[in-house]
Amino acid sequence: MVPITTLHYLVVAAALFVLGVVGVLTRRNVVIILMSIELILNAVNLNLVAFSRMWGNLHGQVFSIFIVVDAAAEAAVGLGILIAFFRNKETINVDEIDLLKW
Amino acid sequence: MLPMVELTIFALGILLIDLMIPREWKWLNAVGAFAGILFATVCVWQIQHTLPHGSIGFFNALLVDRFALYFWYLFLASAAITILMSARYLDIEDEQHGEYYSLLLLSVVGMMCMAAGIDIVLLFIGLELMAISIYILVGFLRRDRRSNEAALKYLLLGAFSSGIFAYGLSLLYGLSGSTNLAYIARAVSGPRAQNPIVIVALLTTLVGLLFKIAAVPFHQWAPDAYEGAPTCITGFMSVAVKAAAWALLLRILVFGLLPLRSIYTPIMVFVAIATMTGGNLAALTQTNTKRLLAYSSIAHVGYMLLAFVAMGTSPYGSPAFADGFKGILLYLMVYTFMNLGVFAVITSLRHRNVIGDEIDDLAGLYSRAPVEAVLMLLFLLSLAGIPPAAGFLGKYYIFLSLIESQHYWLAALGVLYALFGLYYYLRIANAMFMREAPAGETARLPISLAMRTAVGVAALATLVIGVFPEPFIRTVNWSLGIVR
Numbered sequence: 073m074v075p076i077t078t079l080h081y082l083v084v085a086a087a088l089f090v091l092g093v094v095g096v097l098t099r100r101n102v103v104i105i106l107m108s109i110e111l112i113l114n115a116v117n118l119n120l121v122a123f124s125r126m127w128g129n130l131h132g133q134v135f136s137i138f139i140v141v142d143a144a145a146e147a148a149v150g151l152g153i154l155i156a157f158f159r160n161k162e163t164i165n166v167d168e169i170d171l172l173k174w
Numbered sequence: 175m176l177p178m179v180e181l182t183i184f185a186l187g188i189l190l191i192d193l194m195i196p197r198e199w200k201w202l203n204a205v206g207a208f209a210g211i212l213f214a215t216v217c218v219w220q221i222q223h224t225l226p227h228g229s230i231g232f233f234n235a236l237l238v239d240r241f242a243l244y245f246w247y248l249f250l251a252s253a254a255i256t257i258l259m260s261a262r263y264l265d266i267e268d269e270q271h272g273e274y275y276s277l278l279l280l281s282v283v284g285m286m287c288m289a290a291g292i293d294i295v296l297l298f299i300g301l302e303l304m305a306i307s308i309y310i311l312v313g314f315l316r317r318d319r320r321s322n323e324a325a326l327k328y329l330l331l332g333a334f335s336s337g338i339f340a341y342g343l344s345l346l347y348g349l350s351g352s353t354n355l356a357y358i359a360r361a362v363s364g365p366r367a368q369n370p371i372v373i374v375a376l377l378t379t380l381v382g383l384l385f386k387i388a389a390v391p392f393h394q395w396a397p398d399a400y401e402g403a404p405t406c407i408t409g410f411m412s413v414a415v416k417a418a419a420w421a422l423l424l425r426i427l428v429f430g431l432l433p434l435r436s437i438y439t440p441i442m443v444f445v446a447i448a449t450m451t452g453g454n455l456a457a458l459t460q461t462n463t464k465r466l467l468a469y470s471s472i473a474h475v476g477y478m479l480l481a482f483v484a485m486g487t488s489p490y491g492s493p494a495f496a497d498g499f500k501g502i503l504l505y506l507m508v509y510t511f512m513n514l515g516v517f518a519v520i521t522s523l524r525h526r527n528v529i530g531d532e533i534d535d536l537a538g539l540y541s542r543a544p545v546e547a548v549l550m551l552l553f554l555l556s557l558a559g560i561p562p563a564a565g566f567l568g569k570y571y572i573f574l575s576l577i578e579s580q581h582y583w584l585a586a587l588g589v590l591y592a593l594f595g596l597y598y599y600l601r602i603a604n605a606m607f608m609r610e611a612p613a614g615e616t617a618r619l620p621i622s623l624a625m626r627t628a629v630g631v632a633a634l635a636t637l638v639i640g641v642f643p644e645p646f647i648r649t650v651n652w653s654l655g656i657v658r
Binding site: 078138145 | 294295298299302306309310313316317319320322323325326327329330333334336337338340341343344345347348352353402
């Protein structure tokens with residue numbers, strides 16, 4: 073058995089981060105884009121908690137709790153705006169969100 | 175008491191009082207919000223005169239230095255002018271709700287945290303508090319599709335960039351074992367700057383910051399969000415939110431990651447040139463005033479990035495460094511007043527069935543509102559950087575710092591693009607003075623007293639800063655701790 077080091081956590085977090093970024097850039101459904109953003113924030117949390125253990129202090133865990141709060145607020149506002157949008161336009165596909173452009 | 179606490183109390187108070195007042199008295203919320211801003215300003219003034227320079231509080235998270243105080247005054251001034259612009263506009267849109275003012279005050283709280291934070295946790299929370307409040311304000315016209323769409327786009331891209339930014343911050347914590355910028359600076363200095371994780375942390379942080387100041391290639395959200403948002407919020411976003419993003423950028427890159435500047439300055443050269451080019455060229459062909467001003471504000475970010483390049487390539491504390499820093503701070507102050515003035519005039523065009531954000535809607539403004547039209551010309555000339563107005567002063571220091579750090583090519587390019595700017599600003603002026611007002615729209619514009627005050631204050635500031643720059647230059651020197 074190989075002991076799990078900080079590096080392992082970092083690799084998982086980096087994979088999550090890349091998945092999130094690719095999701096945001098390629099998916100066309102707003103809800104899935106919001107989920108991909110959550111994925112990025114979870115990668116951040118994993119990083120912070122792993123580093124917190126590595127350094128033996130709690131700064132990282134405090135930061136990660138703040139990020140959880142922030143992710144919740146962002147998701148709430150995001151879904152609220154999405155519902156307001158859906159009421160007027162009946163779509164959640166970003167390709168059809170095309171009123172504003174030059 | 176800290177001004178942030180005061181503003182938060184007022185923001186929550188407005189939400190409560192909003193429930194109790196009947197519909198036709200809703201404008202009282204604006205009065206409440208304005209009172210909140212005044213109280214906070216007095217509080218900042220007291221802090222300035224009682225606390226010693228550079229006091230640190232809240233577990234080393236908050237540094238109240240003159241840099242922070244300077245930005246605090248700037249945010250409060252732009253919020254006050256925005257409130258004056260908003261009251262009538264929201265009545266016309268039939269969206270006069272207390273939440274608007276409450277969110278405006280909360281976003282100012284976030285901005286203050288961004289300007290004063292030296293701990294990445296506080297900086298990030300301040301950023302998000304501001305950003306989330308602004309997402310809602312952009313979508314505040316619930317029944318307007320363009321407003322919905324702008325809010326959705328801004329939210330998706332804003333949250334995405336915050337995520338990338340947070341990833342960078344988490345790596346910086348990992349490198350230093352501390353969330354404090356001073357410790358982070360120590361951990362990334364010297365030979366450790368070659369560590370690949372340092373590079374990844376720097377790049378992700380930089381992408382987040384460039385997104386927030388709307389620099390090319392991360393600017394796509396800006397024109398959409400600016401066009402769809404309520405006009406007064408567009409004005410607020412283009413000055414206060416931008417100033418806060420710059421405060422955050424300077425805090426992180428200059429106060430925290432200065433040891434890495436040999437890595438990020440070359441990137442900034444590229445970004446500055448791309449931003450000036452993209453902003454100025456795209457603005458040339460716009461027909462919507464708000465969208466044109468969005469691209470012009472991207473171009474202005476490009477000029478400020480030039481000053482940042484001059485700072486990054488000259489030794490810390492040298493004249494070029496100081497003048498570059500001064501250029502950015504001065505530019506932000508000047509830009510606050512002139513751009514808010516422009517948006518105040520555009521906001522006042524909104525009446526009954528006219529949205530007023532096309533250049534055509536400005537046609538014949540001189541015959542419909544002569545005072546506003548002349549002041550608008552002043553703001554536009556100031557934005558273009560014509561000498562008697564304040565905009566010239568900001569550009570002067572930026573180009574001075576470029577020449578002092580021997581970036582002659584960049585300075586020449588900046589001047590060339592300023593000429594482009596003159597063209598599209600004068601297109602607006604042309605519509606106001608040379609064209610006839612459309613039929614049926616020839617009556618005098620009904621402009622409220624609050625709006626006149628907002629335009630007047632902005633015009634006065636633009637003119638006074640341009641004609642008597644000494645005290646303002648001294649203020650900026652003071653905020654940087656330079657005595658000259």
